[in-house]
Amino acid sequence: MTGQPKRIYLYSRYERFWHWLQMALIAVLLATGLEVHGMFVLSGFQDAVNIHNFTGLAWLIAFFFFTFWMFTTGEWKQYIPTTRKMLTVIRYYSYGIFRGETHPVPKSKKAKHNPLQRLTYLSLAAVMLPIQMISGFLYWSYNSWAAWGLDFLTLSQVAFVHTAMAYAILVFIIIHVYMTTTGATVFAHLKAMITGWEDLEEPEAVEDWEKAGS
Amino acid sequence: MQTSTKNIFMLAITACLVFLPAWAAAQDEPPAPGRAMARQAGVLSGDWTTADHSEMEALKKTFESGQQITETCLSCHSLADDQLFHTIHWKWLSPYEDGDLVGKAGYSINNFCISTNKMNDKKCSSCHIGWNGKEDGINCLVCHGEKDMDWKAQFKDYQFFKEMGEAELVTEIQNDISAAVTQIIRPDRQNCGSCHFNGGGGEAVKHGDLDASLINPRRTLDVHMGIDGENFSCTRCHTTSQHQVAGRVYSTPAVSERKSLVEDDLAPKISCESCHTASPHKEGKLNDHTDMVACQSCHIPEFARAHATEMTWDWSKAGKLKDGKPYIEKGKFGRPVYKSIKGEFGWEKNVAPQYFWYNGSVAALTAKDVIDPSGVVRVSHPVGERGEGQSRIFPFKVHWAMQPYDKVHNTLITPLLSEENNGYWKTFDWQDANTRGMALMDLPYSGEMGFVETTYVFPTTHMVAPKENTLSCRACHRPENGRLSNLAGFYMPGRDHFALMDLAAWILAIGALAAVGLHAIGRIVANGSRKENR
Numbered sequence: 001m002t003g004q005p006k007r008i009y010l011y012s013r014y015e016r017f018w019h020w021l022q023m024a025l026i027a028v029l030l031a032t033g034l035e036v037h038g039m040f041v042l043s044g045f046q047d048a049v050n051i052h053n054f055t056g057l058a059w060l061i062a063f064f065f066f067t068f069w070m071f072t073t074g075e076w077k078q079y080i081p082t083t084r085k086m087l088t089v090i091r092y093y094s095y096g097i098f099r100g101e102t103h104p105v106p107k108s109k110k111a112k113h114n115p116l117q118r119l120t121y122l123s124l125a126a127v128m129l130p131i132q133m134i135s136g137f138l139y140w141s142y143n144s145w146a147a148w149g150l151d152f153l154t155l156s157q158v159a160f161v162h163t164a165m166a167y168a169i170l171v172f173i174i175i176h177v178y179m180t181t182t183g184a185t186v187f188a189h190l191k192a193m194i195t196g197w198e199d200l201e202e203p204e205a206v207e208d209w210e211k212a213g214s
Numbered sequence: 215m216q217t218s219t220k221n222i223f224m225l226a227i228t229a230c231l232v233f234l235p236a237w238a239a240a241q242d243e244p245p246a247p248g249r250a251m252a253r254q255a256g257v258l259s260g261d262w263t264t265a266d267h268s269e270m271e272a273l274k275k276t277f278e279s280g281q282q283i284t285e286t287c288l289s290c291h292s293l294a295d296d297q298l299f300h301t302i303h304w305k306w307l308s309p310y311e312d313g314d315l316v317g318k319a320g321y322s323i324n325n326f327c328i329s330t331n332k333m334n335d336k337k338c339s340s341c342h343i344g345w346n347g348k349e350d351g352i353n354c355l356v357c358h359g360e361k362d363m364d365w366k367a368q369f370k371d372y373q374f375f376k377e378m379g380e381a382e383l384v385t386e387i388q389n390d391i392s393a394a395v396t397q398i399i400r401p402d403r404q405n406c407g408s409c410h411f412n413g414g415g416g417e418a419v420k421h422g423d424l425d426a427s428l429i430n431p432r433r434t435l436d437v438h439m440g441i442d443g444e445n446f447s448c449t450r451c452h453t454t455s456q457h458q459v460a461g462r463v464y465s466t467p468a469v470s471e472r473k474s475l476v477e478d479d480l481a482p483k484i485s486c487e488s489c490h491t492a493s494p495h496k497e498g499k500l501n502d503h504t505d506m507v508a509c510q511s512c513h514i515p516e517f518a519r520a521h522a523t524e525m526t527w528d529w530s531k532a533g534k535l536k537d538g539k540p541y542i543e544k545g546k547f548g549r550p551v552y553k554s555i556k557g558e559f560g561w562e563k564n565v566a567p568q569y570f571w572y573n574g575s576v577a578a579l580t581a582k583d584v585i586d587p588s589g590v591v592r593v594s595h596p597v598g599e600r601g602e603g604q605s606r607i608f609p610f611k612v613h614w615a616m617q618p619y620d621k622v623h624n625t626l627i628t629p630l631l632s633e634e635n636n637g638y639w640k641t642f643d644w645q646d647a648n649t650r651g652m653a654l655m656d657l658p659y660s661g662e663m664g665f666v667e668t669t670y671v672f673p674t675t676h677m678v679a680p681k682e683n684t685l686s687c688r689a690c691h692r693p694e695n696g697r698l699s700n701l702a703g704f705y706m707p708g709r710d711h712f713a714l715m716d717l718a719a720w721i722l723a724i725g726a727l728a729a730v731g732l733h734a735i736g737r738i739v740a741n742g743s744r745k746e747n748r
Binding site for chain 1 (some may be wrong): 497502505686688691692704707708709710711712715716719722723726727729730733734736740741744
């Protein structure tokens with residue numbers, strides 16, 4: 001490793017809180033959801049359903065706060081997708097990382113995410129999670145469909161989408177958790193998400209196009 | 215340091231906000247709305263009578279026949295006979311169909327003793343409310359007498375001893391009669407039960423949820439009738455207006471409208487919802503079931519919980535004799551598993567019901583209907599389907615039988631059975647029993663008899679268990695062997711899944727694990743070799 005390690009403050013208090021709250025909610029939802037699906041027996045069906053519904057609704061409400069934060073702080077710009085350096089990043093994770101190269105797109109306060117992360121997190125926060133919440137809310141409100149004029153839906157369709165998305169999130173978690181070990185040290189990213197401060201590899205200039213709000 | 219203290223504090227507050235409501239909800243336990251409503255509806259019970267029949271002058275006389283008793287009753291209750299003659303209890307014909315097609319006195323059949331041969335089979339009439347079938351008037355005391363009495367034997371003895379001049383015995387019998395005639399009650403369990411607990415020719419034969427165990431049940435057997443519970447009599451729910459007792463199931467539903475007393479306080483109090491309402495549970499998700507699942511489905515986890523009930527009857531095995539004589543063989547419940555006169559029986563206890571969509575109507579065959587003997591013939595079956603009107607999932611006892619049918623006409627045969635009529639039970643001659651039995655119905659018989667598999671259903675509605683003994687969610691919401699695994703056409707969480715998607719997802723998840731595992735190993739190996747090279 002060359003150069004002096006540098007520490008930067010990357011994640012604000014709310015951001016960290018939101019990340020870990022969402023992690024806890026998703027963990028509970030995955031466990032109870034798979035139990036309701038009949039994969040295993042943990043808390044019993046009735047408790048699983050109740051915990052799942054309560055947690056799901058809590059998540060839905062919390063997600064509104066997150067969306068509000070995103071837009072009032074302008075943080076949403078961190079998620080604007082780009083193809084620039086995308087191939088370089090992919091090349092890094094599939095080749096350069098084994099050769100001890102430094103990351104081609106280092107983190108900074110104004111550009112927390114590399115192009116691959118931008119795309120992943122955007123599709124997660126803007127597509128997958130909302131679909132999961134909407135389908136979950138519909139699932140939960142099944143008995144009101146007729147009153148809401150939604151009786152063209154079938155539970156089978158909604159269940160299909162909800163289950164498929166749950167599996168997609170499960171696969172995301174597996175890769176996401178592993179990717180946290182690819183920082184300057186194995187726990188550098190994890191530590192950053194707990195304390196807010198990340199140890200960076202050799203500092204490198206942030207390019208203008210990456211900066212939020214520029 | 216200060217920041218991290220603040221962080222912990224924030225986390226604690228969040229945890230409190232998230233979990234406090236749940237904890238608070240668990241602290242005070244108001245009863246479920248359904249219990250509260252039912253308590254309110256049930257608060258007025260007890261004996262409402264304003265007459266003591268032992269003080270009635272009209273009853274202080276000698277009775278030499280049943281008809282004399284009835285005449286005396288009618289001398290005050292002058293409208294009672296006309297009311298009774300219009301009831302199904304008297305007519306044994308469905309009031310909802312024209313003519314004499316449907317009903318025990320008509321062409322209806324079952325897969326037990328099959329038919330009453332239009333009330334010509336004398337044995338069947340022992341359960342009719344008349345003194346002698348429909349011939350000698352109404353026997354009011356079947357339903358209103360507190361004392362259980364074999365009236366036929368009593369009057370026969372009376373006549374016999376009177377002719378013999380045995381004054382003392384005559385007085386004794388007359389005292390018994392007098393006591394029975396003056397102990398008048400509203401129908402109680404033993405009155406209704408004398409017939410309804412013994413349908414099909416014996417105790418617990420027909421109904422799995424109606425047998426003699428309901429005379430003095432514990433609340434664990436029947437939460438409403440339990441003598442240590444609410445102690446309801448039958449008429450608490452089977453309300454009666456002008457001797458018409460509510461709650462029978464024929465081709466029309468017992469309850470045509472799901473109404474609670476909150477909506478209509480003069481509605482007959484017959485259904486669960488009348489008292490418990492359509493949202494009886496504390497927990498919302500359970501209430502979400504009441505539009506599709508009848509209360510009975512979860513609250514009667516098993517029927518025949520005290521006495522075993524008959525589940526199968528094979529008439530084709532009847533007629534075997536030992537040393538030229540008919541015999542009876544008893545099985546593990548102390549009930550007959552073989553009778554020469556009737557065939558082979560199967561008995562079961564603690565039976566899980568079968569579940570079907572049910573709109574309250576049962577469709578049944580009559581002796582006139584043509585059947586298809588190539589499969590199992592449904593002598594009766596529940597009517598209803600998902601999404602249709604009032605249809606809900608409902609529990610049933612399904613009684614299986616092998617019973618005789620006419621191989622030429624493809625109709626079910628109504629053999630004449632009773633010994634009193636020189637029927638099959640005396641002669642063991644199917645041809646004679648069939649010929650005479652069908653003749654009594656004015657129906658043709660070809661002379662060629664076969665046996666056909668049949669089923670007959672009973673809605674299960676009695677023996678409601680206390681709430682702690684209801685079915686768990688998993689009884690139905692499970693991938694395999696669930697109670698509702700036979701019902702198709704809808705998605706049920708926990709039961710149904712998309713097999714292909716599940717498979718693809720697990721391949722993907724395991725693939726992802728393998729990929730990151732390999733990636734990690736690659737990094738470790740590469741890292742190690744770089745260090746060595748340095």
